[in-house]
Amino acid sequence: MPPGITTLAADAPTLSAANTGFMLICSALVMLMTPALAFFYGGMVRVKSTLNMLMMSFISLGIVTILWVLYGFSLAFGTDAGSIIGWSQDFVGLSGIGVTELWDGYTIPVYVFAVFQLMFAVLTPALISGALADRVKFTSWALFITLWVTVVYFPVAHWVWGAGGWLFELGVIDFAGGTAVHINAGAAALGVILVIGKRVGFKKDPMRPHSLPLVMLGAGLLWFGWFGFNAGSWLGNDDGVGAVMFVNTQVATAAAMLAWLGYEKLRHGSFTTLGAASGAVAGLVAITPAGGAVSPLGAIAVGAIAGVLCAMAVGLKYKLGYDDSLDVVGVHLVGGVVGSLLIGFFATGGVQSDAKGLFYGGGLDQLGKQAVGVFAVLAYSLIVSAILAFLLDKTIGMRVEEDDEVSGIDQVEHAETAYDFSGAGGGAAPRTTTPAPGTTATPTTKKVDA
Helix, strand or coil: CCCCEECCCCCCCCCCHHHHHHHHHHHHHHHHHHHHHHHHHHHHCCHHHHHHHHHHHHHHHHHHHHHHHHHHHHHHHCCEECCCEECCHHHHHHCCCCCCCEECCCCCEHHHHHHHHHHHHHHHHHHHHHHHCCCECHHHHHHHHHHHHHHHHHHHHHHHHCCCCHHHHHCCCCCCCHHHHHHHHHHHHHHHHHHHCCCCCCCCCCCCCCCHHHHHHHHHHHHHHHHHHHHHHHCCCCCCHHHHHHHHHHHHHHHHHHHHHHHHHHHHCCCCHHHHHHHHHHHHHHHHHHCCCCCHHHHHHHHHHHHHHHHHHCCHHHHHCCCCCCCHHHHHHHHHHHHHHHHHHHCECCCCCCCECHHHCCCCHHHHHHHHHHHHHHHHHHHHHHHHHHHHHHHCCCECCHHHHHHCHHHHHHCCCCCCCCCCCCCCCCEEECCCCCCCCCCEEECCCC
């Protein structure tokens, strides 16, 4: 996605009202994914952490939006500097962009491209928050987001999607964010939790989801919003590639949900709602980089493989001893790696590009490129995120006090609780039973339950 600006001219692309409207709708769908993620994560935590979990996602909408306008868009999609970062003065504050100026090579305004990419930038740090549930100071989290998007997300977005970015030029395929979003967030989550440590009671106390209906609602809204996330990433509807991506998003998600549930039934004996929701998200994650390169049959394979591998991966935290509260590492990191690497096997060469995977006669070339992209982003995000968490922990502190964690982070950090039970348990007024005529029984009082 080249960073230049094209003005309307006879020999240049002209603004398409259809593509512009489509991309504005897709931007709104991607925005919806952040509150959807808040519901998804919020239902998975215990009651005493519900509001904090919701706020850890919602605050990203505020912080990242302002940073994106001030300098984030310029760093991610400005003119390339050394294949590492971008910078364009016209993009600073979005002050030098005209309403009729088009994103280079496309039929949508620069403003539309900027707001679409903004929603990706907002969602990515929110994904990290699920790994840190129950134990992080809200102020520290807000500062972490500020630093992380500046030194990790904006540069990585340029590597992967910016013209001149080194992974872009290498030919790494990432249709909508397997590396820049999911591996980036999953590796960051792992880096932070290795620094801040485990929750009080990890592997001892039950830490079950307090509201599975809320989890399912969040998963459903994520699935819905993901169509904008994926299909919109082709930036238009002129050649059918976005339509293929839309279909593959649905197909892979369905396959992953079924695969996760099948593994769960064989491994644990039950089909759980949490498994269905988690499997769906794993499929969405895995098809995000791959959906523009594979066929619908390939999407079934990508989803099914990701569903099983992610289901297996979520249990690693108990074996290896890292406390990934809501399985960000197991779903987003592992799902992103799986989806990105499987491009090297299932790319048909007939959708978004002519790059072919191993199973379609392309040899190992594309797989090698995908591996470089996967492990470069993973290593960079893991190391830099751990450094940021360490610096914050040693200065202002990342964790709440142990007593506050035990009593409930909602009350401590937000002076609120998710549910007000003060009116619960009360009943209706007592009902007096009068003796029947001709009897000598004493009138009785019976409480009627509400």
